Structure formats: structure tokens, C-alpha cells
Amino acid sequence: MTLDFDEGDELRALRSAVADLGSRYGQAYFLEQARSGGRTDALWAEAGKAGFLGVNLPEEHGGGGGGMVELSIVLEELGAAGCPLLMMVVSPAICGTVIGRFGTPEQKDRWLPGLADGSTTMGFAITEPDAGSNSHEITTVARRDGDGWVLRGQKVWISGVDQADALLVVGRLADGPTGTLRPALFVVPTDAPGLTASAIPMEIVSPERQFQVFLDDVRLPDDALVGHPDQGIAQLFAGLNPERVMAAAYSLGVARLAMRKATEYARERQVWGTPIGAHQGLAHPLAACQIEIECARLMTQKAAWLIDAGQDAGLAANSAKYAAAEAAVHAVDQAIQTHGGNGLSQEYGVAALLAMSRVSRIAPVSREMILSFVAQHDLRLPRSY
Numbered sequence: 001m002t003l004d005f006d007e008g009d010e011l012r013a014l015r016s017a018v019a020d021l022g023s024r025y026g027q028a029y030f031l032e033q034a035r036s037g038g039r040t041d042a043l044w045a046e047a048g049k050a051g052f053l054g055v056n057l058p059e060e061h062g063g064g065g066g067g068m069v070e071l072s073i074v075l076e077e078l079g080a081a082g083c084p085l086l087m088m089v090v091s092p093a094i095c096g097t098v099i100g101r102f103g104t105p106e107q108k109d110r111w112l113p114g115l116a117d118g119s120t121t122m123g124f125a126i127t128e129p130d131a132g133s134n135s136h137e138i139t140t141v142a143r144r145d146g147d148g149w150v151l152r153g154q155k156v157w158i159s160g161v162d163q164a165d166a167l168l169v170v171g172r173l174a175d176g177p178t179g180t181l182r183p184a185l186f187v188v189p190t191d192a193p194g195l196t197a198s199a200i201p202m203e204i205v206s207p208e209r210q211f212q213v214f215l216d217d218v219r220l221p222d223d224a225l226v227g228h229p230d231q232g233i234a235q236l237f238a239g240l241n242p243e244r245v246m247a248a249a250y251s252l253g254v255a256r257l258a259m260r261k262a263t264e265y266a267r268e269r270q271v272w273g274t275p276i277g278a279h280q281g282l283a284h285p286l287a288a289c290q291i292e293i294e295c296a297r298l299m300t301q302k303a304a305w306l307i308d309a310g311q312d313a314g315l316a317a318n319s320a321k322y323a324a325a326e327a328a329v330h331a332v333d334q335a336i337q338t339h340g341g342n343g344l345s346q347e348y349g350v351a352a353l354l355a356m357s358r359v360s361r362i363a364p365v366s367r368e369m370i371l372s373f374v375a376q377h378d379l380r381l382p383r384s385y
């Protein structure tokens with residue numbers, strides 16, 4: 001008998017401590033930073049100091065020694081409190097995992113303590129304008145230059161370049177003898193000569209912004225290449241399942257926030273002498289949303305657990321991300337409907353969640369690509385592309 005759905009005292013304590021921190025800042029802080037062009041540095045720094053950002057990283061490098069179960073709890077609770085920190089998906093989850101598993105001892109010493117306490121933030125750059133979802137087609141290339149590298153290419157939709165000290169860039173190595181291109185990961189400081197970034201104007205109400213990044217013959221030292229040149233694919237995949245679990249946690253936080261707002265409003269608001277939440281036209285869709293959230297949360301916990309147990313988590317992580325994104329889209333839509341006109345006002349902060357909830361259907365991997373993945377790998381259906 002090993003199946004156990006009880007999170008236990010330690011994880012409950014973590015949830016509660018993060019929820020306390022998140023509620024001290026709250027959605028008002030998050031939206032104010034977003035609308036004034038500010039950033040979430042204060043919250044990020046406090047979460048880092050409390051050990052929340054590095055809860056998944058190894059203790060010997062300043063982390064909490066936990067895993068994705070703990071880190072996804074942190075992001076879910078911050079989101080539920082109104083502060084879904086998108087950079088948690090990339091900095092500790094992807095970059096921390098990849099460097100923690102594959103980095104050289106020097107790379108671990110250099111990067112992990114800062115990622116763990118939040119004093120260093122790292123972005124992740126794989127998407128390119130022409131390749132889009134088809135990452136096999138990326139064209140950012142690294143070539144040898146003396147005992148270092150020169151990186152050239154272009155990336156798009158890269159989150160938090162303004163917050164990041166460095167980017168973990170997925171490029172390709174020109175393989176001398178065969179001429180083929182192999183994926184490889186490089187740590188590129190955001191102030192490296194030749195790296196420029198421009199913010200993409202977005203309709204997402206968030207202080208965490210997206211950027212286009214140009215790598216114009218960026219010179220890098222030999223040790224900018226993470227791990228071993230032959231392990232590029234394995235390294236990349238090691239980061240992708242944590243990314244999907246964190247995207248699910250992000251969506252769960254947004255969904256829970258929408259549901260809290262909707263149910264509080266539905267209990268109070270009266271237009272026919274009874275709270276609007278008594279009408280089944282509102283109560284049933286809200287209840288359905290709640291069930292979707294709970295199912296998505298169970299799937300997220302399972303995927304996080306599989307990653308931490310070192311087991312194959314591809315299907316679970318993709319399914320969790322899909323389920324949580326759908327739950328968030330439905331919960332935010334229903335929360336807006338529940339608020340009537342107020343649902344579209346700035347005052348109630350519900351419409352502010354709209355684009356944010358849609359992000360999860362698109363990034364880091366779109367709903368359609370997940371469905372194709374499940375169709376091929378779980379249902380063994382032929383692929384169309």
C-alpha cells in the first residue's frame with residue numbers, strides 16, 4: 001500500500017507559508033507593477049530569501065533539496081494569491097534542473113546558488129520566429145572560435161530578458177565531420193556584447209514581459225556550453241517536463257484565483273433578492289470548473305512526482321499542462337460571466353486574467369502539439385506532420 005493522496009505536514013506548511021507571502025503582495029501589487037511598467041523584483045527577492053524559489057535545487061548548492069512537487073506548490077500558491085511568477089517556470093525549473101543535472105562542477109558552483117536564492121535569474125530561449133512549434137528547425141548556430149564559441153541567431157517570445165542575468169539558449173553545434181547540426185545549450189549573459197533584446201508589446205496584464213532576442217556573433221567562453229556536447233538532446237528534455245509541470249502550476253494558480261473571486265462575488269451579489277450563486281445557471285458551471293481544477297491538480301502532482309522519482313514523465317507532464325490550461329481558461333471565462341459587467345472592469349481584476357489564462361493554451365507547448373503527442377505516444381495513432 002503506497003498510494004497516498006495526503007500531501008503531509010511539510011508540504012501543507014510550504015503551501016501555507018507561500019500563500020502568506022503571496023497574499024502580503026496580492027493581485028493589487030501584481031497589477032500595479034504591470035500597469036506602471038514596474039517589475040516583481042521585491043516579491044522575487046523575498047521568495048528567494050525564504051528558500052521558495054530554490055526549493056527544488058540541491059542542498060549542496062543552496063537549494064532546498066526538494067523537487068518539482070515542492071516547486072510547483074510554490075508557483076500554484078503564488079498564482080492563487082494573485083502573483084503568478086512566470087519566471088519560476090524558466091529560472092529554477094528549466095535552467096536550475098538542466099544545470100543541476102548536467103552542468104560541470106564549476107557551472108553548478110557558478111549558477112545554482114544564485115538561482116536558488118533568487119539573486120540570479122535565468123531565462124530560457126528556444127523559440128525562433130521561423131521554427132515556431134517545430135523546434136527541430138531552429139537555426140541559431142554556435143561555431144568554434146579559438147577555445148570559445150560564437151553564437152548567431154534570433155529568438156522570440158523570450159520571457160523576462162529584462163529580469164534575467166543570463167539566458168539558457170538552445171542552439172545548434174555545427175558538427176565538423178558530418179556537417180549535421182546537433183542541439184546544444186549555452187549560458188549567455190544578457191549583457192554579452194552582440195546580444196540585444198526588444199520588448200514585444202503584449203495584451204497580457206503582467207509585469208513579466210516577452211522579448212525578441214538577437215544574437216549577433218556573441219562571443220562566449222568555452223564553459224558557456226552546458227554539460228557535454230553529445231548530451232544536448234537529453235539535457236533539453238530534462239528541462240522540458242519540469243517546464244510543463246510549472247506551466248500547469250501557473251494555470252492552476254490563475255484558475256484558483258478566478259474561482260475565489262467568482263465564488264466570493266456569487267455569494268454576495270443579489271439581483272432577485274437571492275445571491276446570484278444560488279442560481280444553478282451560475283452554480284453548475286462554477287462547480288464544473290472546480291472539478292476540472294481538482295483533476296488538473298491531481299495530474300500535476302502525479303507528473304511532478306514522476307519527475308522527482310526519476311521516472312518517465314512525458315505523458316503525465318503534457319497531460320497535466322493541457323488539463324490545467326483548459327481548467328484556467330474555463331475558470332476565468334466563468335468568473336467573468338459571474339461578475340456581469342464588473343467582470344470586465346479593472347476594479348475586480350478578473351478580465352486581467354483573461355490573456356494570462358490563454359497563455360497556458362499556447363506556451364510553452366500549444367494545446368494542439370500536446371494532443372498530437374498524446375495521440376501518437378499514448379494512442380499510437382500515425383502522425384500528420
Ligand SMILES: Cc1cc2nc3c(=O)[nH]c(=O)nc-3n(C[C@H](O)[C@H](O)[C@H](O)COP(=O)(O)OP(=O)(O)OC[C@H]3O[C@@H](n4cnc5c(N)ncnc54)[C@H](O)[C@@H]3O)c2cc1C
Pocket residue numbers: 090123124125126127131132133134156157158159160204210359362363364365366367368369372385
Ligand atoms: C507569454 C509567452 C511566453 C513565452 N515564453 C517563452 C520563453 O521564455 N522561451 C521560449 O523559448 N519561448 C517562449 N514562448 C514561446 C512559446 O513556447 C511558443 O509561442 C509556442 O511554442 C508556440 O509557438 P508559436 O507561437 O511559434 O506558434 P506556431 O508554432 O506558429 O503555431 C501556431 C498555431 O498552429 C498550431 N500548430 C502548429 N503546428 C501544428 C501541428 N503540427 N498540428 C496542429 N496544430 C499545429 C499551434 O498549436 C498553434 O495553435 C512564450 C510564448 C508566450 C505567448
